[in-house]
Amino acid sequence: MTGFARRAERVEPSAIREFLSLAGDPAITSFAGGYPDATLFPIEELHQIYADLLTRGSAGALQYTASEGLPQLRALVAQRLTADGMPCTAEDVLITQGGQQGLDLTAKLFIDAGDVIVTERPTFLGAIIAFNPYEPRYRSVPIDDEGMDTDALQQVLRxxxxxxxxxxxxxxxxxxxxxxxxxxxxxxxELAEEFDAVILEDTPYRELRYEGQRLPTIKSLDRTGRVVHLGSFSKILAPGLRLGWALSSPEVRDKLALLKLAADTQNGTLNMRAAADYLSRFDLEGHIASMLPTYRHQRDLMLTMLEEHFPDGTTWTRARGGLFTWVTFPEGLDMARFQRDLLIPRAGVIVVPGAPFFAVQPESNHARMSFSGVPDDRIVAGVSAMGALLHEALSG
Ligand SMILES: Cc1ncc(COP(=O)(O)O)c(C=O)c1O
Known part of the structure; x- marks a missing residue:
């Protein structure tokens, strides 16, 4: 087929899709997924809510609504954002199909072909996938224990x-x-103000905090309306609802809402109604708090196992929240090849080799490992088997 738009050249299957299909195989131990632990979804409460919505004759739950989102849900999200240091009203909030749609719409609004997006190095693969059709150029700045390196960012901006x-x-x-x-x-x-750039702040893991202080969002520090703040119910309620939000200045919000209208008219009313009912009838904060010990335990176990089994010269991050640790292997170890030739055939373990997480200049000696939803015995067996193979590969 010919005649595709130029942007279609940037639409390619992700390098990780092929082996992610293995994640469903019960014989495989997967540290590759970024999924939240499905055993933690509030299934009983959601069952009750959907049953009520569909039996009480509330046909409104099946009707069209505003493309900005169900007013009741926008108001409840605004309340939560206000409580998190970002005073706002329902009108400021745009409901999106997860955080992912916020990435797409924001790029659509700001990026002409050749414009530059600066990302962290490495960055979220799904963001690169969302941005690519708008034909940006990328620059990237390192990320360390304090997050994006702002000195390096200043250099890039200059x-x-x-x-x-x-x-x-x-x-x-x-x-x-x-x-x-x-x-x-x-x-x-400060730098975004000085160089007149938009900050796209993406916070789906913000509430999965296992230790340390809650820090102010970047949006809460914004005095000039240049931050687009994205959030999501995916990791705190359930990703299948496809519900997220964007908080921005009114001007940006209006334009994002028109782009959303063009893209998909609106989020499903039923799911927005269900989320609004969940927030008003149940205790979301309590639900989040009840999930944290499980994730904290899974993280701690994975970190302990890495310490015990991974060879010298290998380092990893100690996440204070979220679902991932990032492992760096000695240079020269190509993780994709190691996984294909040794890790899958000999240990039945998968991780995500790190290269696709770089917007530019990919590095092949990293892996993203998720501890979410992996049973204890599998974390123990999987990490130790991987460690043994790493010793073998690095000594050979
Ligand atoms: C950093 C980041 N942003 C956005 C998303 C999109 O998630 P969702 O569209 O389910 O809200 C994800 C999902 O894994 C993510 O990790």
Whole structure:
């Protein structure tokens, strides 16, 4: 087939799709998924809510609604954002199909072909997939224990023309698990002001906090309306609902809402109604708190196992929240090849090799490992088997 638009050249299957299909095989131990633990979904409560919605003759739950989202849900999200230091009203909130749609719409709004998006290095693969059709150029800045390196960012901003958007996942980043310090958050806002860039703040893991202080969002430090703040119910309620939100200045919100109208008219009314009912009838904060010990335990067990079994010269991050640790192997170890030739055939384990998480200049000696939803015995057996193979590969 010919005649595709130029942007179609940037639409390619992700390199990880092939082996992610293995994740459903019961013989495989998967540290590759980014899924929340399905055993933690509030299934009883949601069952009750959907049953009520569909039996009480509330046909409104099946009707069209505003493309900005169900007013009741926008108001409840605004209440939560206000409580998190971002005073706002229902009108400021746009409901999206998960955080992912917020990434797409924001890029659609700000990026012309050739404009620059700055990402962390590494960054969320799904964001690169969302941005690519708008034909951006990328620059990337390293991320460390304090999050995005703002000195490196300043250097990039000084030396690069047409930086439109700075994309960051400041809380328990995907894939590294790292968190941006308050000093760097403040500095990031200053730099965005100085160089007139938009900050796209993506926070799906923000509430999965296992230790440390809750830090102010970047949006809460924004005095000039240049932050688009994205959030999601995927990790705190259930990703299948496809519900997220964008908080931005009224001007940006209006344009994002029109782009959303063009893309999909609105989110499903039924799911928005169900989420609104969940928030008003049940205790979401209590539900989140009840999930944290499970994730914290899974994280701790994985980190202990890495310590015991992974060879010297291998390092990993200690995420204070979220679902991931990022492992760095000695240079020269190509994780994709190691996985294909040794890890899958000999240990039945999969991880996500790190290269696709780099917007530019991919590095092959990393892996993202998720502890979410993996039973204890599998974490123990999987990490130790992987460690043994790493010793073998590195000594050979
Ligand atoms: C950093 C980040 N942003 C956005 C998303 C999109 O999630 P959703 O569309 O389910 O809200 C994810 C999902 O894994 C993510 O890790």
């Amino acid at each position: 030396t690069t023309e047409r930086v439109k958007v700075i994309y960051t996942v400041p809380d328990y980043q995907n894939p590294t698990g790292q968190t941006m310090s308050l000093t760097r958050r403040t500095r990031l806002v």
